Amino acid sequence: MSMEQDPLSVALRDLADRQTVPAAPVEQVLRRGRRAKRVRAAGLTAVGAAAAAVVAGALGIGGAAPPEPAPGVAVSSEAVLTPTMRLAAAADRTARNTFRLKWTYVISQRGGADAKEIYVGAFDPVHRRGYLNGPVSGMTQRFIGDDAYVWRGKWQKRPGRPTDAAVGTYGAPGQLSALELSTAPGTFLKKLQALGKVTYVGRSGSGGAAVERYSFTYANRARPRRARSRSPPT
Amino acid sequence: MAVSETTTRASPLSDAAYTAFVEVAWDRHLRVATLLTGDAHRAEELLQDCLVELYVRWPRVSKSGDPHAYLRRMLVNGNVSWWRRRRRELLTAETPDRADPLSAPREPHEELRRALLALPRQQRAVVVLRHFDDLTEKAVAAALGCTVGTVGTVKSQHFRAMARLRELLHPVGLDEPKEAAL
Incomplete structure (x- = not known):
């Protein structure tokens, strides 16, 4: 007896036929599908003109020595070391220390809700190694020497110039390179100083495990682009 | 430093093919989903979630063979994982699954x-x-x-x-x- 004539099959079809099947929610499915596709694509690449990214970072720099003013910076006996000065000193020492990084992009787009990308990484400038995880689970970059690699189901060498490996998909062109975090961290930190506000958060730990923490913010405004046709907003 | 960009525009041809698939699949698979979940509302929710996920993968799935088989597998797996997620929530009004x-x-x-x-x-x-x-x-x-x-x-x-x-x-x-x- 085939399945079609099998009493259980007949009974299941009778049971199923008792259900009223509503019309297929095609528009709703399309709308949700397009949104899901956009969210997924935004997690992998940069999107869109007219986006302003506020970058907030927290940097912990190891090292037992207290921060010293950078050479050439005059400090009076009554002066308080500013965060910038501290960071300048830290930048010089960072080339000799490993450090951790937590990087948060807040992307404000006109007419849309803020989006946030969080990256977490650690870098060893002495051995020129580093990693950066994020913004979504499973996404990771590795920096080895002058090369950058990204995980896409398998390790792939980042195309283009190694310094194109941006910290965050919304990194402004020519300003910050994640690869510099392991190859030239001092340069990276000095760029941060020039871009925006640096705040010395404080020191935690003691002795060789002491960590100095900095936070920084800057507004990253993308270059305006020509308008191009898009799918209608949903 | 180059900023890469992908175009997330929907292809009209692809959307038309997907829409045609949804109209057939909804009727064909909703009853299966109802028998799997035991509840018509849960079935609609499960099937819709699977169709949304399928949309994201549509270019690959539509070329590789049988999207109905792919959807069926998503329904079966989705029903199992749906319950694992729901079980973590406190649902005092939820009818037992047995x-x-x-x-x-x-x-x-x-x-x-x-x-x-x-x-x-x-x-x-x-x-x-x-x-x-x-x-x-x-x-x-x-x-x-x-x-x-x-x-x-x-x-x-x-x-x-x-x-x-x-x-x-x-x-x-x-x-x-x-x-x-x-």
Whole structure:
């Protein structure tokens, strides 16, 4: 007896036929599908003109020595070391220390809700190694020497110039390179100083495990682009 | 430093093909989803979630072969993981996923529905896909996924499911699926 004539099959079809099947929610499915596709694509690449990214970072720099003013910076006996000065000193020492990084992009787009990308990484400038995880689970970059690699189901060498490996998909062109975090961290930190506000958060730990923490913010405004046709907003 | 950009515009041709698929798939698979979940509203939610996920993968899935088979597999897996997620929430008004045979009403359709819900989800999937969707054992194995998707596993799951259904159902012509092809 085939399945079609099998009493259980007949009974299941009778049971199923008792259900009223509503019309297929095609528009709703399309709308949700397009949104899901956009969210997924935004997690992998940069999107869109007219986006302003506020970058907030927290940097912990190891090292037992207290921060010293950078050479050439005059400090009076009554002066308080500013965060910038501290960071300048830290930048010089960072080339000799490993450090951790937590990087948060807040992307404000006109007419849309803020989006946030969080990256977490650690870098060893002495051995020129580093990693950066994020913004979504499973996404990771590795920096080895002058090369950058990204995980896409398998390790792939980042195309283009190694310094194109941006910290965050919304990194402004020519300003910050994640690869510099392991190859030239001092340069990276000095760029941060020039871009925006640096705040010395404080020191935690003691002795060789002491960590100095900095936070920084800057507004990253993308270059305006020509308008191009898009799918209608949903 | 270059900023890469992808175009996320929907292709009109791709959307038209997907829309046509949804209109057919909705009717075809909603009943399966209802038999799997035991609830029409949950079935609609599950099927819609799977169709949304399928949209994201549509360019690959539509080229690779049978999108209905792909959707079926998503439904089976989605039903299992849906319950794992829901179980973490406190749902005091949620009806249990298992029927109490002792309190089951005598109406045959309701009795069958409760008996199906009394089966473990994979056994239920095997019964529904074999006896309602009329799939071969190989196709059922594919729908269950690679970890348990061997034909032998389907056979043993089917055997156990049928034995359990016979225990639960009253003898009104449903407890003996005579000569059911395995």
